[in-house]
Amino acid sequence: MVALARKTLVYEWRRFLPAVLAVGFAGLLQLLQAALVLGIFGSASVYITGSSADLWTGYPGTQSVNLGRPISSGVEMRLRMDPEVTRVEPFQWVDADWRGPSDTGGVSVFVSGIDPQPDGMMFSLALPAALRARLNEPDAVIVDVADLNSLGVAVGDTAAINGHRVRVVGVSRGLRALGGVNVVASLATARRLDTDPANVDRTTYFVAKVRNPDLAGAIAERLRGASDFGSYDVWTAKDFARRSKMYWMFDTGAGAGVLFLAGIVFLVGAVITSQTLVAAVIGSIREYATLNALGVGVGALRKVVMEQAFWVGALGLICSAVIGGLLLILGHSYSVPVALSPATTIACLSLVMALAVVSGLAAMRSLRRADPASLLR
Amino acid sequence: MSSQPLPMTALDATTQVSLQAISVSKSFVSGHVQSTVLHDLTLNMCASELTLISGPSGCGKSTLLAILSGLQGADQGKVIALGQDLSLLNLRALERFRLLxxxxxxxxxxxxxxxxxxxxVELPxxxxxxxKTEARRRATESLEEVGLGPRMRLRPSxxxxxxxxxVAIARALAKRPELLFADEPTSALDAANGQxxxxxxxxxxxxxxxxxLCVSHDPRLVGHADRVLSMEDGRILSDHRPTSLPTGSGYGTEEPSA
Structure with a gap:
């Protein structure tokens, strides 16, 4: 079989270049958009995904981790009573106001009060043990290295949170938050910073570890029913992270925005790609008509066009994957919140391949003009 | 009336009718005007012969070629090619017929x-x-037959x-067709190449x-045909066989003895 589609693509590459670029850019845009959205909204659940707890216990109906309300400290007892629960740890969330030493005005911060022990569950993935240990110092806080500028501090500087003096004892990575700046402190420090008198003796969350993480769902289910210690709810870490992400995605309207933009990108890409393919078909219409006169069926000619669309799609995909990969690495090195799961990558790239296929189908229609009788003029 | 596409020698070929048009009419409508391009044409064409249809442009010769080759349907009448009534074939079957x-x-x-x-040449x-090997062998053979053996690796440019x-002739020839249609094959060429x-x-x-079956308005081709049909206004005016090839063409003498 003579590889007509491929040979034409190589020989007339200038003609096909716009289509390859359109597919490539569409793919790149979809990938980066998905990576940014997942990265940004993924940081809504950094408290959960950065920690090693299996269960989260908080105020009933909490839609996102940053919306936690204090629950009774007695809930801790209830959790410990379950034979499957091996560890329980409080997590204090304080919405606070930051005043830095330099002129940055007020910055809204989220203070996370955690257990600074080396084997603590909270932020166990984001904070190495040595760094955690520094939180034992009174009024010590840790921030993300990327937030130093907006907080107007350097390591070792002092600042004020809700009017209390704190000192930045270290920086970490992977602590960036949505809608504010994360500040990590010890539980004791966080309680001192909490100015709301109603929160005395109450804790925002209790996180727990279970013997067998595979059973976390069932354990959450059975802990959830009780109401002996006031109202609370129990979620698995995975569920709660998802809940938080979804809340941000749809509360901010970003989800709809992303879908809208994906639609636009798809449409524009498909228009450019199909027009390019149509032009390529029309450019060879007499040759196609001759083949048809010689008895090569319309179906076979359509296959040639679809094969061209496929190669255009494949080349575009390679372009977008390579450039996208490089940009993601670049983004990571500049602490830009980007995250891409294999499933999302495959979804984006399939969407782009679908774009190429749709364009091929559109271009196939122009083969109707390949009427061999029109050659007899 | 029907003929079998059997291998033939030049001698008995003149008796073999391979392509027939029977009372073929065709007209086109543009706006409110209906113009008849072919008027009730009947003709027989024989294997092993080069039949030339000549006539001024607009006389309907290309339409006749389109109908005889099955690229277009006739309004009335029928075309019998290799014993097959083309009007009975659907689009798919016509493509298959043309392919074979x-x-x-x-x-x-x-x-x-x-x-x-x-x-x-390999493509069709x-x-x-x-x-693959058979296609390559046939393609090479056809290109050598048209004298392009040494240049078969070159692109059209x-x-x-x-x-x-x-190359276009080799492409048509490699399929080993019983019917070969040529529409103005020389009009884009200079005299030498046309010859x-x-x-x-x-x-x-x-x-x-x-x-x-060759359609052309090029008068230089008349002497090279076995049979010449002159057309005008959708009718065949004359049907004659040039008795001998014109002198000085230089190509008649190269004619192989079949």
């Missing part, structure tokens, strides 16, 4: 710019279901007009027993 039995050469050479001469062969038309082309077509008719 007919070759075409057009005024424009219609070669894919990306393919070299060998690939141009691959749809015939031939193996590297070939002259005459050479391109020879070569018509000579090749004539030789194909003689050596392969092919029914070659």
């Amino acid at each position: 039995h007919t070759g075409f050469v057009f005024q424009g050479f219609n070669l894919f710019p990306a393919l070299n001469a060998l690939e141009q 062969l691959s749809y015939l279901g031939l193996s 590297e070939l002259s007009g005459g050479e391109k038309q020879r 070569i082309i018509i000579d090749i077509l004539h030789r194909i008719a003689r050596t392969h027993g092919t029914t070659v």
Whole structure:
């Protein structure tokens, strides 16, 4: 079989270049958009995904981790009573106001009060043990290295949170938050910073570890029913992270925005790609008509066009994957919140391949003009 | 009336009718005006002959070719090619019929710019279901037959007009068609190349027993045809067989003895 589609693509590459670029850019845009959205909204659940707890216990109906309300400290007892629960740890969330030493005005911060022990569950993935240990110092806080500028501090500087003096004892990575700046402190420090008198003796969350993480769902289910210690709810870490992400995605309207933009990108890409393919078909219409006169069926000619669309799609995909990969690495090195799961990558790239296929189908229609009788003029 | 597409020699071929038009009429409507292009035409064409249909432009000769080759349907009458009534075939079957039995050469050479001469010829062969080696063998053979053996690796941009038309002929020939249709095959070429082309077509008719139907307004071709049909206004005015090839053409003497 003579590889007509491929040979034409190589020989007339200038003609096909716009289509390859359109597919490539569409793919790149979809990938980066998905990576940014997942990265940004993924940081809504950094408290959960950065920690090693299996269960989260908080105020009933909490839609996102940053919306936690204090629950009774007695809930801790209830959790410990379950034979499957091996560890329980409080997590204090304080919405606070930051005043830095330099002129940055007020910055809204989220203070996370955690257990600074080396084997603590909270932020166990984001904070190495040595760094955690520094939180034992009174009024010590840790921030993300990327937030130093907006907080107007350097390591070792002092600042004020809700009017209390704190000192930045270290920086970490992977602590960036949505809608504010994360500040990590010890539980004791966080309680001192909490100015709301109603929160005395109450804790925002209790996180727990279970013997067998595979059973976390069932354990959450059975802990959830009780109401002996006031109202609370129990979620698995995975569920709660998802809940938080979804809340941000749809509360901010970003989800709809992303879908809208994906639609636009798809449409524009498909228009450019199909027009390019149509032009390529029309450019060879007499040759196609001759083949048809010689008895090569319309179906076979359509296959040639679809094969061209496929190669255009494949080349575009390679372009977008390579450039996208490089940009993601670049983004990571500049602490830009980007995250891409294999499933999302495959979804984006399939969407782009679908774009190429749709364009091929559109271009196939122009083969109707390949009427061999029109050659007899 | 029907004929079998059997291998024939030049001698008995004149009796073999391979292509027939029976009371064929065709008209086109543009706006409110209906113009009849073919008036109740009946003719028989024979294998191993180069039949030339000549006439001024607009006389309906290209339409006749389109109808005889099955590219277009007639309004009335029927076309019987190789014993098959073409009006009874649907689009798919017509494509199949063309694939198996007919070759075409057009005024424009219609070669894919990306393919070299060998690939141009191989391309339709691959749809015939031939193996790669068989397709290559046939393509090479056809290109050698039209004198392009040494230039079969060149792309159209590297070939002259005459050479391109020879590639187009090889492409039609490699399928080993019983019917070969040529529409103004020489009008884009200079005299010398035109002579070569018509000579090749004539030789194909003689050596392969092919029914070659050539449509042209080029008067220089008349002497090279076995039979000349003159058309005007959708009718055949004359049907004659030039008794001998004109002197000084230089190509008649090269004619192979089949």
